[in-house]
Amino acid sequence: MNNPESQTMPPALTLYYSPRACSLASHIALEESGLTYRAVSVDIRSGENTQPAYRKISPSGIVPALDAGGAIITESQAILTYVADLAPEIDLIPRPGTRTRARAHEWMNWLSSTLHVRYRSVFRPQAYAGENESAVGAVREHARLKLSDAVSEIEVRLAQQPYALGSTFSVVDAYLFVFYLWSHDERVAAALPQRPHYQAHAARLLERPAVRSVLARERTVRAYDLPPEFPTIILG
Template structure:
């Protein structure tokens, strides 16, 4: 039996500044050829029949791999990292370091992301009862503060989440650092100097800036003030 062609044909369906930013960054870091197609969820494009035919869940990110659709950020990050093990985007499968990477990514998806969702989209938990929606949002702010404090504690004193080198986990964390500056958040956020330092290291990577510039060309979302040079031409970020 012939082996499938390598690399596979990869098409990423993403929405600007959504959690799809993480696999978008990892694809750019991988050096693999890929196409990126915007599906602006704020404009409802994820609910259009043509996208639902492709991805019935109507979610982003979605990755077409030789025509087959893979969803969920952690699945995409793991798959892409394993396509290019020489890039070191995740530790080798079967190691404790790899389990630590999944520990991080599970926490990000199940706790950090869920806390943001409680604040940004409380109706998804509270339905159409205003008093319930407001209670969900208030609890979401508390959950988010605790989740950010957990990130800060777990980062420790190493430059990156898994130690001395950049990984897919850092790309995933970078997304939610950006979200912490969203105008929909009210009240004072907990101090997060380690998280800020990590985000600044990630921001210095050319792949990250290229992807952010591409996404902001679709929808010009705001960035934290410390991330100067966000509008640099792509040619300057190679």
């Protein structure tokens, strides 16, 4: 039988993303990979993700979603790993069976299940507290504290090495970069600790042509702020 996974050519790839959402990590990974892909914006701010057209692609309505030759893959960790594996020569993730590969999954899983959830609990506490006002306030306040702890943990880890996995860039760094942008959101910025190593990490990412061109593309769909400490950055 013809096994589509055994094809030597990568499948046609379409990424569905929303500007500045967690899908930015997958967007950067695709650009870094050198693979041919299409990027389609589904702006969650304007509710495009709730429309039937997108629900047909991603029934839960979340981004990112990657159409890989007709198979829809969701969850950032899955997409980042898949894209990195499609372009092994670019070294966007360590080889299977290595401890650094396990470390990459440790990071990505933590970013998705812990850090992202803490941001969401501040930005959209109703997702956890329902509509009860005092519960909403309590979830938001507690999440702010927990978010501070998580950002401190990132700071400690990045003090030891320039990139998440050591001395070279990987898809984990693209994922970390998203949450660095979010750390400047006015709903959390004042509550977060100083983060010079995380800032230096973001500066390293902003030197990468792939990161710049993805930011330029996303910001033509909907402009969003870049970290204020990089006022002169030129994208594109």
